[in-house]
Amino acid sequence: MIQCDSNTTSCQLPGMNCGQLYNLTVTAQDGVCDNSKAYLNLQSAPCSPTSVRASLLCSSNSVAVTWERASGAMSYRAVMVNEIHDFECRSSVTHCDIDDLLCGQTYNVSVFGLDDFCTSVESDRAYVRTAPCTPQDVVVDAQCEAGAIVVSWSPNPDAESFQVEAISNTGVRLACASNGTSCSIENLPCGYSYNVTVVSIRDGCESKPSPVVETASAPCVPRNPSASLDCVTNSAWLIWDDSAGALSYFALAEGVGGHTSNCTSVSSQCAVPDLKCGTLYTFHVTAANNYCTSNHSTTFQLETGPCALSEISAETQCHSDIILVSWEMTEDSPLYLVTAEDDEDKDNLLSCNSSTSYCEVRGARCGIEYSIIVSASSDKCSSLRSPPKKIRTAPCVPSDVTAVASCEEKGAVVSWAPSKVATSFHLTATARDGEVRTCNNSVNRCVLPDLHCGQLYSISVSASSENCTTQPSFPVDFRTAPCEPSGLEVDLQCETNSAILSWHPSEGSAQYFGFAQSEGGDMLRCNSTSTSCTIQGLECGAMYNFFIEASDGSCFSSSNSSVLAGAAPCPPATMRTKVQMIDGAPWVRTWWTPVDCSNVTYLVEIEGRIQNNPQTLMEVSSYWVERPYFEIPMPCSTAFNLTVRSRNSAGESEPSHVVTMSTVPCPPQNVTYTGNSQVAELSWEASVLATTYTVYKVSQAGRVEVCSGPELSCTVTDFDPDSTEVTASNAFGESLPTTDFTGPVLNRRRRDLRASEMIGSAEQNLGIPQITKIKVIGDSLYVKWNLVKHATEYRVIVHEKNAIQPTVVMTVDKDSYTVSDLKPRTSYCVKLSATNIISQSNFSTPVCRTTGPPE
Structure with a gap:
């Protein structure tokens, strides 16, 4: 039993045992009567796990952790910690595995017991070392002469030993072991390749293999070499059996006097050239791969033909198929045979006969190196035989001339078939606009940068050797990249948020690409094979940089010119306009549907003819306003055209459609009457733009129409000048009344009436604010x-x-x-x-x- 006493509402119970379930009772004491109540069970913290063990699972480099069950524990947490990393696993049983560990590390392993609320104290610690690390920096040194390989690697203090394995291309496994940083595998058979790996070992646990390093033993010695003599060229044609493991072969001929010649081949045959006549040569062949060279084959000997004739001379002329061969004549040789053999095409054999000291060999082809021999009979290896004489004919006219566009260089790369005899080439490129470009090179290639755009160039090439230059090759046409299109115009279509781009055609263009780049760098584009295209998706109010590039299918033109334009708003699509009288003066009021664009302001513009007279013109406009309406005072009897523009930061729109109207007529002038108060005839001058005139009788009760029409006169009964007025009207309203009358009895101005009374029943939609x-x-x-x-x-x-x-x-x-x-x-x-x-x-x-x- 454990207890604690307190004068407050809490206390601590000391010395509780781990993993125990306690029955908790609280007793209230006053010294006389005690009141006890058991009201809950209390579970103490779980005990620490015991017998903790950690075992390395070498193949997966993971650790299996085990322990004894701990009282009060519902689950467990195993922790592996060292100075660098920490790992953990959780389990409801008494074991778990920790995976993906680092190699070559030592960890402390401990286990904690867990319940729903508490964690036990740490268990006793166990220790474990992970698998050794893979050997690094593996190097294989092939010891070709010894038939061995030496494998080395960087030191690894975590390993006890190392195992090297070499697997041949036939699957044979060879191995060696070492406690240091190298070991050797000896007695390798010839002609095998090997994949070499190394593993580290500690306590019987192996690391992962190192990356594969390739090597090979020496190739086997070539066998059964033999040779045949080519008397014309004084060369020897060697053949032998293929050698296992060989990638190439080297054949060597050593003459008695010290002269040597050789050839190299990737197959089992080659020709040893330029042997001296009348010399005994010893031949052998060696095989090689990327790592080793074999011992040489068995040797054999071959003697070249004797040298009876002295030195010969041979020459050829430019653009000629004749080779002139001359020599010193010998006694008792009535006939000489001259042969000329193509060094690469043995079937190309030319000859001529002569009884003198020279002979012309005809039919020589351009661009060929010939070996020439003079002999005294048809037996080319007879005793009367000259040493071979090498001669090169004039180069051929360059063929297979091709020109490929070089877009980055704004030019072309020109190439042609190579020549064995040409020492230099001269290229000429002539454009239709007269530009001439040249290039001199010793190889069969020229780069022509920065050619004129949109031009058709004619390209030809000539070849030279010593003092001979060929005719130019057949011309090849090449068209350069198209020029940048000119005359770019941008027609912004505000209704569709698009722009129609148009330009002048560019020579050599197959297709055009239009671009619109916003201030933020976003790019819109269109393409066309004609000289216009439409870019969609412009943002109203944004500024764009428009430019055009032309393409011929391979290269694009430059794009140095551009047009900066804004996607300005459209003018208002729908407008309404009316004329109303305010304080006795005509006002033109117009309103419109707002434009769907940001930060738009509007400008109303009016062009008018006062009194409809072309000589009295007027122009008036509002200021830029954000609201979709405006009113402007106007003179009477004025015909006018009204438009509205929109604008924002991207620009200003075109004017809207034109509204054609006129203001109300001016009051009739020079009103006169004849007659008397019973019957009077009124007349007046025409008011400009008026279509109807009206005569009213005015009283306190209002005004009554007497007559109305287009006539300029009216008969009035019960006529009183003081209560009579005349107005002019058109489709847009009625003028102020005229109250000045001239007649036989009266010539005066009647009193002014209030403006609201003058306009009578003119419609007023809004009340007057007070x-x-x-x-x-x-x-x-x-x-x-x-x-x-x-x-x-x-x-x-x-x-x-x-x-x-x-x-x-x-x-x-x-x-x-x-x-x-x-x-x-x-x-x-x-x-x-x-x-x-x-x-x-x-x-x-x-x-x-x-x-x-x-x-």
Whole structure:
């Protein structure tokens, strides 16, 4: 039993045994009565696992950890730790494996018991070493003469010994072992290749094999060599049996006087050239591979033909198929035979007979090296035989001339068939524009950089040797990369967010590629075989760099020229315009559908003819605004065309479609009457752009139409000049009334009526806002007004009293506004009108206030 006492609501139980389940009882004591209550079970921490063992699983370089079951443990955690790494495994039984360990390491292994809440203290530790590391830096040295290989590697202190294995190409396994850093495998048979690996060993555990190193033993000695003599060229043709393990062969001829000659071959035959006449030669053959050379074969001897004739001479002329051969005549030799043999084509044998000291060998081909021998009979190895004389004929005209485009060099790479006798080549390339390029080289290749673009070049090559130069080869045509297209024009299609690119054709182009690069580097493209294409997907408001590249299917032209253009917004697609009278003056109000693009502003432009007179033209425009409507005051009787433009940072659109309208006519002028008050005949001058004239009788109850039509006169009964007015109208509205009449009785101006009465029943969609408060604050005025139904904004105009031009014109979207920075102690008048997207009310009655001193 374990107990603890406390005056508070907690205490600690000391000395609990691990892995035990305790029944916990709490007793309340007051010294008289004790109250006990058992209310829970308490599980102590699990015990530490015992008998911990760690065993290396060598083949997988993993460790198997085992232990005895620990009281109270529900699961276990095994941990392997050293100074570099740590690993762990978890298990509900008494063993687990830890995989993927590092080689050559020593680890401390311990195990912990676990339950749902606690971990035991660490168990006693076990120790384990992982598998040794693979040998590094393995090197194989073939000891060819000794028939052995020596294998070496870097030191590995973690290993006790090393095992070397060499597997031949036939599957035979050879091995050696060492405690150091090298060992030898001896008595290797000839003609085998080997794959060599090394493993490290410690306590019977082997590392993974080292990477394979290839080697081979010496090839076997060539057998059964023999030779035949070529009397014409004084060469020996050797043959032998193939040798196991040989990659190449070397044949050597050693003359009695010390002269040597040799040949090399990858097959079992070769020709030893240029032997001296009348000399005894000893021949042998050796075989070789990448690592070793065999001992030489058995030797044999061969004697070349005797040298009875003295030195001969041979010469050939440029562009001739004749070889002139001459020699010193000998006694008792009535006939000489001259033979000329192609060193590479033994069937190409030429000859001539002569009884003198020279002979012409005909039919010699260009570009050939001939061996020439003069003998006194048809037996080429007879005693009367000259030493061979080498002569090269003139080079052939270069053939197989090809020109390949070099896009990086902006030119061409020209090549042709090689020549055995030519010492230099001269290339000429002539363009249609007159440019001539040349190249001199000793090999069968020339690079022509930076040729003129879009040109057809004619290319020919001539070959030279000593003092002989061939005719130029048959011309080969080559067309250079196309020139950069010129005349690039960009037609931006704002409706489709596209651009139509057009350009002038480029000589030699098979296809064109158009590009649009944004400021962020994104690239859009199009291609075409004609001189235009369309780039889709432009972003409205973005700037693009447009350029064109031409291609002939192999190379692209340069692209140094470009056009910078922005994907400007379209003009408004739908517009509406109307003319309305405000304060007795015509105002043109236009509104439109907003353009679907970011940060767009708009400009309204009007071109008009005042009084429809071509001599009195007017141009007026708004300022750039963000809202989709604007109104502009206009003179009466003015015909006009109205357009709207859009713009943003990418540019400005074309004008919208033209709206053609006119303002209301001016009031009729020079109204006169004849007659009396019972019946009077009124007449007036025509008002420009008017289609209808109307005469009204006006009273306090309103006005009544008397007559209306296109005529310039009207008969009125019960005529009273003071209550009569005349207006002019067209499809866009009615003019202000004329109230000045001239007649036999009266010649006066009747009183002015309010503007709202003058325009009669003209439609007003919005009410007039009324100013409810103006407060003077130093040199500022705070203005407040009542809201008008259907109004979205209010136009506030402030001007000095009796001044013509306003001081402040502002558009606000609330019911108050503070006008600041006015002149101190100055009288200002304020008026305002209500407005929305299609209409504007008349202005309110001006209210005036005098500003105070500056604050």
